Amino acid sequence: xxxxxxxxxxxxxxAAGLGFVVGWWALGSxxxxxxxxxxAGDRPS
Amino acid sequence: MMLHMAEIWAALAACFxxxxxxxxxxHRAIALTGAGRVQASLIRWIDRVVRALxxxxxxxxxxxxAVLPQTVPVPPPDFSHVSDAPELHVAVEPYVxxxxxVDPLPSAGPEEVEFALVASPARPEPTKSFEDMARGDLVxxxxxxxxxxxQGVADPLHLIAGLxxxxxxxxxxxxxxxxxxxxxxxxxELAWVAAYLGVGDAIDDKDWVGQAMRFASxxxxxxxxxxxxxxxxxxxxxxxxxxxxxxPAEEGIATEASAPARRAAAKRASAAExxxxxxxxxxxxxxxxxxAATRSGPAKPRARRKSKGxxxxxxxxxxxxxxxxxxxxxxxxxxxxxxxxxxxxxxxxPAGADPADHRREP
Numbered sequence: 001x002x003x004x005x006x007x008x009x010x011x012x013x014x015a016a017g018l019g020f021v022v023g024w025w026a027l028g029s030x031x032x033x034x035x036x037x038x039x040a041g042d043r044p045s
Numbered sequence: 046m047m048l049h050m051a052e053i054w055a056a057l058a059a060c061f062x063x064x065x066x067x068x069x070x071x072h073r074a075i076a077l078t079g080a081g082r083v084q085a086s087l088i089r090w091i092d093r094v095v096r097a098l099x100x101x102x103x104x105x106x107x108x109x110x111a112v113l114p115q116t117v118p119v120p121p122p123d124f125s126h127v128s129d130a131p132e133l134h135v136a137v138e139p140y141v142x143x144x145x146x147v148d149p150l151p152s153a154g155p156e157e158v159e160f161a162l163v164a165s166p167a168r169p170e171p172t173k174s175f176e177d178m179a180r181g182d183l184v185x186x187x188x189x190x191x192x193x194x195x196q197g198v199a200d201p202l203h204l205i206a207g208l209x210x211x212x213x214x215x216x217x218x219x220x221x222x223x224x225x226x227x228x229x230x231x232x233x234e235l236a237w238v239a240a241y242l243g244v245g246d247a248i249d250d251k252d253w254v255g256q257a258m259r260f261a262s263x264x265x266x267x268x269x270x271x272x273x274x275x276x277x278x279x280x281x282x283x284x285x286x287x288x289x290x291x292x293p294a295e296e297g298i299a300t301e302a303s304a305p306a307r308r309a310a311a312k313r314a315s316a317a318e319x320x321x322x323x324x325x326x327x328x329x330x331x332x333x334x335x336x337a338a339t340r341s342g343p344a345k346p347r348a349r350r351k352s353k354g355x356x357x358x359x360x361x362x363x364x365x366x367x368x369x370x371x372x373x374x375x376x377x378x379x380x381x382x383x384x385x386x387x388x389x390x391x392x393x394x395p396a397g398a399d400p401a402d403h404r405r406e407p
Binding site: 008015020021 | 053056069
């Protein structure tokens, strides 16, 4: 595993960055089927 | 090699999931601050872009199928009133002269609480009815009528709250006699009836259709409420009832009383013994008790009353109010009236209660 982390860290970083963006976007997106109540606090009042 | 690939993909997945987790937390943190609005608009933009990309990459999603199934236009059914057509007018004619008279207090007796269908050959003012029908036709469809009540007996439609006997009579004029007919009204038919009767929104407010549905789906056929037995038939029934009550007392046996009721009555009589007011009852009860051992069954209020009557036979002056018709529902009224005179300890026993309650009594 250490070998993978050392040699492939740029890819892992890209994956983590992509995950970050997706997680950030998915929480506020209106495309979600469920969990609308979660974004209730996000909406501008 | 395979293990190495698995390790790489697992590491990538773990990083992605961890990043998504952190990203969602970040989103929430931003939403709590003043930048939440900017964040929301940014995400909305991203949504639009994603949707546009979707449309480009997957054009088949969210669109109607290219070939629509072939449909044939079906014209709406014509339920309009046919009074204008002379040849069809004959078919409607029977409703107009037929006059339904609702007899709320039938003199024949409580068993015959029905609606008398009186056919009067000529009704003087059919024009008003037609005017009302025309008014209904403007706003809805006329409900499909029946030529006559099924089995010749109309339902007591006036049991519906908000529907008076007059309304019931007018509904009968247009061929509506049963709860089931009202229960199946569509909104258009409801509008027609509202305009025809001139009741406005009362049908909706009082939920006639819902009430009719409940009546129509009742287990027992709905009858008009039984009138107070003040009629001549009730007075006639009185002596017969008296005789029935007195007979078992003479023999010392209550013929129809079932076991729990007898046991309860015997207990009550034995409790009354110290009071020394109902000696004949005390004499009658042990005999009833011995016979009760051979029988079993649910206690009928009527039977219980009969056995009480046996206890009460020493006092022949039975109140006429107690000699209600046989079909009278088991209630506290008659029970309380026929209660034996001497039961100071058990006087609070509720009428129609389970016999087990009596057994629990001290």
